Amino acid sequence: MQTKAFFLQALTPVxxxxxxxxxxxxxxxxxxxxxxxxxxxxxxxxxxxLRDGRADEAANKVFGSLEQxxxxxxxxxxxxxxxxxxxxxxxxxxxxxxxxxxxxxxxEALGLSSKLSQPSITGxxxxxxxxxxxxxxxxxxxxxxxxxxxxxxxxxxISGLLFGKEEPDLMERLALVSNDVFSYFCQTGLEVIAxxxxxxxxxxxxxxALWYEEAIPAEAVFSSxxxxxxxxxxxxxxxxxxxxxxxxxxxxxxxxxVLGGV
Amino acid sequence: MRAARLLLEPPxxxxxxxxxxxxxxDTSKQAARALLDAIAASSITKVKVYENAxxxxxxxxxxxxxxxxxxxxxxAIGLGNASPIExxxxxxxxxxTPYLPGSALKGLMARAARHYGLDERQxxxxxxxxxxxxHLVYWDGWLDPSSRxxxxxxxxxxxxxxxxxxxxxxxxxxxxxxxxxxxxxxxxTKFCLALxxxxxxxxxxxxxxxxxxxxxxEHLGLGGKTNAGYGYFEVRLPPKPKSxxxxxxxLYQGYKARIEKIKPNNERGELSFFLQELxxxxxxxxxxxxxxxRKHLQGWRVWxxxxxxxxxxxxxxxxxHT
Numbered sequence: 001m002q003t004k005a006f007f008l009q010a011l012t013p014v015x016x017x018x019x020x021x022x023x024x025x026x027x028x029x030x031x032x033x034x035x036x037x038x039x040x041x042x043x044x045x046x047x048x049x050l051r052d053g054r055a056d057e058a059a060n061k062v063f064g065s066l067e068q069x070x071x072x073x074x075x076x077x078x079x080x081x082x083x084x085x086x087x088x089x090x091x092x093x094x095x096x097x098x099x100x101x102x103x104x105x106x107x108e109a110l111g112l113s114s115k116l117s118q119p120s121i122t123g124x125x126x127x128x129x130x131x132x133x134x135x136x137x138x139x140x141x142x143x144x145x146x147x148x149x150x151x152x153x154x155x156x157x158i159s160g161l162l163f164g165k166e167e168p169d170l171m172e173r174l175a176l177v178s179n180d181v182f183s184y185f186c187q188t189g190l191e192v193i194a195x196x197x198x199x200x201x202x203x204x205x206x207x208x209a210l211w212y213e214e215a216i217p218a219e220a221v222f223s224s225x226x227x228x229x230x231x232x233x234x235x236x237x238x239x240x241x242x243x244x245x246x247x248x249x250x251x252x253x254x255x256x257x258v259l260g261g262v
Numbered sequence: 263m264r265a266a267r268l269l270l271e272p273p274x275x276x277x278x279x280x281x282x283x284x285x286x287x288d289t290s291k292q293a294a295r296a297l298l299d300a301i302a303a304s305s306i307t308k309v310k311v312y313e314n315a316x317x318x319x320x321x322x323x324x325x326x327x328x329x330x331x332x333x334x335x336x337x338a339i340g341l342g343n344a345s346p347i348e349x350x351x352x353x354x355x356x357x358x359t360p361y362l363p364g365s366a367l368k369g370l371m372a373r374a375a376r377h378y379g380l381d382e383r384q385x386x387x388x389x390x391x392x393x394x395x396x397h398l399v400y401w402d403g404w405l406d407p408s409s410r411x412x413x414x415x416x417x418x419x420x421x422x423x424x425x426x427x428x429x430x431x432x433x434x435x436x437x438x439x440x441x442x443x444x445x446x447x448x449x450x451t452k453f454c455l456a457l458x459x460x461x462x463x464x465x466x467x468x469x470x471x472x473x474x475x476x477x478x479x480e481h482l483g484l485g486g487k488t489n490a491g492y493g494y495f496e497v498r499l500p501p502k503p504k505s506x507x508x509x510x511x512x513l514y515q516g517y518k519a520r521i522e523k524i525k526p527n528n529e530r531g532e533l534s535f536f537l538q539e540l541x542x543x544x545x546x547x548x549x550x551x552x553x554x555x556r557k558h559l560q561g562w563r564v565w566x567x568x569x570x571x572x573x574x575x576x577x578x579x580x581x582x583h584t
Contacts, residue, residue, distance in 0.1 A: 011319050012402060013355065083356045085278040087270065090309055091356050139270075142282060169311045191355035194343050195365055200373055203488075210342075217355045219315070242322045244399070244460070250390060252364035252401035255322055 002231040003110040007162050007259040008041070008077055008222040008243070013191050013215035014254045016041045017247040026192060027211040028247075033078070036098070038186045039216050041077035041245055046224065049245050050074075050236055062233050072233045077222035078102070081158070081174070082182070084189050087139035089131035092175045093219065094140070095158075096182035097121060103223055110225055116157050122178050127151040131172035138175055141189055151176050162221065162259045191217045215253060222256075272300045274309070275358035276413060280445060284346045291443065294347045298415040298443050305411050312357045313407045316454075323401065326458035327468040330498040331362075331403065331479055336416060337447035338492045339366060339485030349444035351413075352485075354405075360412050360447045362403030366484055367455065367475065371400065374478030388471050397461050398471055406452035416446040446492070453495075469502045506546035514550035521554050526564060533572040540579070552580050 016031045016039070030039050051063045064070025080099060086092040100116050107114055119127060126145040128138045129152070138145045155174040159167045177185075197209035226234055238258055246254035272279035279301050285293040320328070339362065343350025354361045372389050380388070390396030405412060419441040420426060422433035457468050457475070476497040478484075483493035504512075517536070524532045536555060540548040556576055559565040567573040 011315070011322055085275050085355070085358070087273045087275075087278070090275045090311065090358055139273075141278070169314060173311075193363070193365075194340070196342070198369065200376065215355075219356050248365075250364075250396045250399055251368055252399055255319070255401075257318070257322060 002228050002234070003112055004226045004228075004231075004234050004237070005107060005110075005112055005114065005161070005260060006224055006226060006237050007080065008046075008224065008245075008256040009162070009259055010216060010218050010220045010222075010254075010256055011242075012218050012252050012255040013193070014041065014220065014245065014256065015213060015215045015247045016045055016245065016254075025212060026214045028213040030190065030214045030216055032186070033076075036186075037183060038079050038099070039190065039220075040079060041222055041224075043074040043076045043224070045245050046077055046243075047072075047074050049243050050239070052239075062228075062236055071229050072236060073227040075106070075225045077224040079186070079216070079220060080223040081170075081219075081221040082185060082189070083217050083219040084140045084185050086132045086173075088134040089129075089173055091173065091219065092128070092132040092138060092140055093170060093173045093221070094175045094177050094182060094185065096177055096179045098179045099182065100154075100176075106225060110227065114161060116161070117154055119154060119176060121148065121176050124181070125178070126181075127154065127176040129155060129172040129174045132175060138177075140175075140177075140181075140185070143181060143184070145175075145177060145181065191215045213248065215248075221259075272297055272304075274304055276301050276304065276360075276445075277353035277355065277358050279304075280345055280347070280351070280353065287346075291441075295415070295443050297347070298445055301445060302411070302413045302415045304413070309357070312359060315357065316404055316407050319404060320454070320456075323456050323458050326401070326456040327465075327472045328500060329455040329457075329472055329476065330406070330452060331455055331495040332452045332497075333447055333449050333494075334496050335449055335483075335491050335494045336414065337451070337485055338416070338444070338487050339363070339447075341444070341486040347444065348442065351445045351447070354402075359405040360451070361405060362453055362455065362484065364400040364402045367403060368396075368400040370478045370482060370484055371471065371475050373482055374474045377477070377482075378474050380474075387467060388474075397459050397464060398467065399458050399460075401456040401458065403453040403455040406454050409451045409453075412447055412451040413445055414448040415443060417441050417443050465503070466505065469499075472499050506544055507549075510547040510550045513547060514554055517551050518554070521551070521558050524555070524558055526562065529559075529564070530572070533576075537572065537575055537579075541575075545579075548579060552576050556580070 018029055018031050031042055032039050047063065051059060062070055062072045081093040081095050083091045084094050097120055100118055104116050104118065121127060124145050125148040126138045127149050128147050132138050133147055136147050138147060151174045154176055155171045156166060159170045193213045193215060195211050195213055196205045198204065199206045226237060228234060241258060243256045243258065244254050245256055272283040284297050340352030341349050352361055352363055375385055375388060386394060387397050419439050421439045422437045423440050424431050424437060425433040457471050459468060476499055479495040479497050485493040540551060556565065565573060567577040
């Protein structure tokens with residue numbers, strides 16, 4: 001079995017919907033992992049988009065048909081980096097020990113040699129890049145975190161995995177925050193978009209036609225793994241450099257860039 | 263908000279500043295005014311990361327039609343978004359720039375399409391229905407990084423609050439005016455809009471949609487307060503590339519004189535010249551020229567694809583098209 005790690009970077013907000021109306025203030029929430037509450041892109045969405053409607057013999061072999069299982073397996077694309085509005089540097093890209101540990105554990109289980117360093121952080125502290133620090137603090141939305149050290153080593157490792165080089169925008173914006181803080185921003189720090197439908201004659205909002213949608217903001221990075229009998233199938237991941245995944249596609253959500261070639 | 267935060271200047275991210283950095287709700291609205299002044303004075307586009315993201319977004323949409331829309335009047339879009347100063351604005355969550363939501367552009371397109379009198383099939387392709395998704399994607403309009411300082415402090419003054427709130431008393435000259443500050447986008451701010459389609463051969467549709475959207479942005483206005491002159495744009499469209507059929511017509515015009523000179527005695531040589539020229543060209547490109555040759559030969563009453571292999575090839579090349 002061949003394995004490969006790859007990543008998706010959001011260029012526009014992504015709305016992998018749940019297909020259900022929630023009971024909360026948000027009418028259309030994004031899909032989340034049940035246990036952690038971290039947003040994710042389900043593997044089935046990813047696979048459907050990569051298949052791109054093809055039903056020829058070659059595509060059936062890779063993606064499967066009613067008669068036969070496909071030879072390419074994908075895992076859910078989990079959130080690796082979440083952009084959060086920052087007092088300094090416009091936005092920070094945050095991650096947490098749990099996210100890094102899970103990636104490392106999965107990579108090892110799949111026999112991949114890449115390593116991500118596993119620095120620990122707890123409470124209201126952070127390891128941070130240079131652009132997002134203000135007076136030895138990282139101020140994200142309503143949370144102030146004390147800078148405990150630099151995130152440079154971790155940023156270098158992640159940047160290497162994603163881009164194969166040091167990407168300045170990531171290097172200076174990465175923040176490692178505690179699991180609790182990361183979880184908090186996954187619940188409350190996503191983009192909420194108000195939508196209305198207007199009556200065309202009166203230009204007023206149609207009765208009942210105001211709703212709130214949640215989206216994972218642009219610049220988020222997701223990580224996923226691919227498994228296949230034949231490494232040639234991995235070419236499917238890069239058949240197109242850009243993908244559009246998730247709901248609300250016709251108003252521009254879900255443009256993603258495929259990254260990584262471990 | 264924590265008390266320590268009150269001492270900080272508002273951040274560079276306009277959205278974060280607007281939503282989290284209002285110092286207090288005083289009755290004279292001093293704090294709101296100071297906050298709006300700070301945002302209007304901030305320059306967001308010095309941030310390199312936004313320029314990079316903008317270029318990356320454009321590169322990702324190869325094949326899209328890009329429109330350049332410059333605000334002629336102030337723009338107030340997303341006024342209804344939740345905000346501590348009561349009036350919001352559509353500000354990009356990650357970058358803090360103003361933007362034009364794709365959903366608003368699509369909604370405007372739907373209104374403009376009615377003025378254009380599009381039939382049901384055209385509307386279905388451009389806008390979709392509840393049964394069928396649109397073939398086009400209306401991307402959010404991104405702020406052009408050349409537009410520095412896109413925000414301005416704006417004010418709407420309610421002159422007769424009692425009359426508007428209850429309607430119990432008549433408006434008079436003795437009412438206290440109530441000025442309400444809000445944030446709007448400055449005239450002259452430039453946005454880059456993109457339309458794309460995942461369907462092949464959609465170029466004509468994209469240009470049709472761009473033309474309709476341009477009309478909407480120039481005449482109907484986008485966002486709120488369009489009746490008070492907000493939200494009108496000046497739009498530049500890219501020149502439409504020539505279609506294959508148009509190029510084919512041009513090719514034919516170039517050969518026209520030569521085709522008319524084909525006579526029985528030079529026919530074989532001329533036909534082999536034309537076949538060599540046209541054989542590998544795409545079908546719509548070669549069609550007008552081949553049709554003209556066929557018509558010319560039919561006029562001479564020498565057209566005989568059953569016997570003449572050159573005639574047969576012309577017939578076959580024309581047939582592939584249909």
